[in-house]
Amino acid sequence: PSLGTAVGVCSSFALGGKFFLKGGKVVRGTLKRRGRAPEYHGGVVTESQFVDNAIEYLGEGYSEVSPGRFRSANGTRQVRYGGHETSNPRNHHGHFESVENGVVTDNTVVDIVSD
Numbered sequence: 001p002s003l004g005t006a007v008g009v010c011s012s013f014a015l016g017g018k019f020f021l022k023g024g025k026v027v028r029g030t031l032k033r034r035g036r037a038p039e040y041h042g043g044v045v046t047e048s049q050f051v052d053n054a055i056e057y058l059g060e061g062y063s064e065v066s067p068g069r070f071r072s073a074n075g076t077r078q079v080r081y082g083g084h085e086t087s088n089p090r091n092h093h094g095h096f097e098s099v100e101n102g103v104v105t106d107n108t109v110v111d112i113v114s115d
Contacts, residue, residue, distance in 0.1 A: 037103075042096065042110040050094050050112050054079045057096055075099060 045053070054070070055062075061073030068082015080095040092113070098106040 037097070037105050037107045040106070040108045042108040044111045044113055046115045047112055048115050050081070050110065054081070054094070054096070071099070075102070078104065 058070055058072045058077055058079060062070050063073075065071045065078075068080060068085065070079045070081070071077070076099055078095075078097040078099050080097065085093050085095070093109050093111050096108045096110070097104045
């Protein structure tokens with residue numbers, strides 16, 4: 001599996017879900033709660049930035065654990081970019097998530113625009 005084949009992570013790059021890089025500076029995201037892991041808004045990125053940074057975030061040896069869900073080799077980081085994230089052109093987005101014991105603990109969502 002390869003995220004490089006996915007259409008469409010970031011000059012804004014998720015770091016453990018709580019912070020992200022924007023313009024080379026670490027900034028705090030906007031927290032949203034929905035009864036799940038805290039969700040932070042990571043900004044807007046191009047499709048190629050999303051793919052490049054997702055691969056960097058996951059590191060070597062990542063795998064696709066289910067359709068559109070990619071997990072790092074050590075199981076602590078996850079990127080979601082599947083049907084839900086790509087089906088609505090007005091809501092094209094992706095998720096960078098922190099995982100502990102198989103449970104998502106933080107979730108940074110980024111909006112994705114065309115290159």
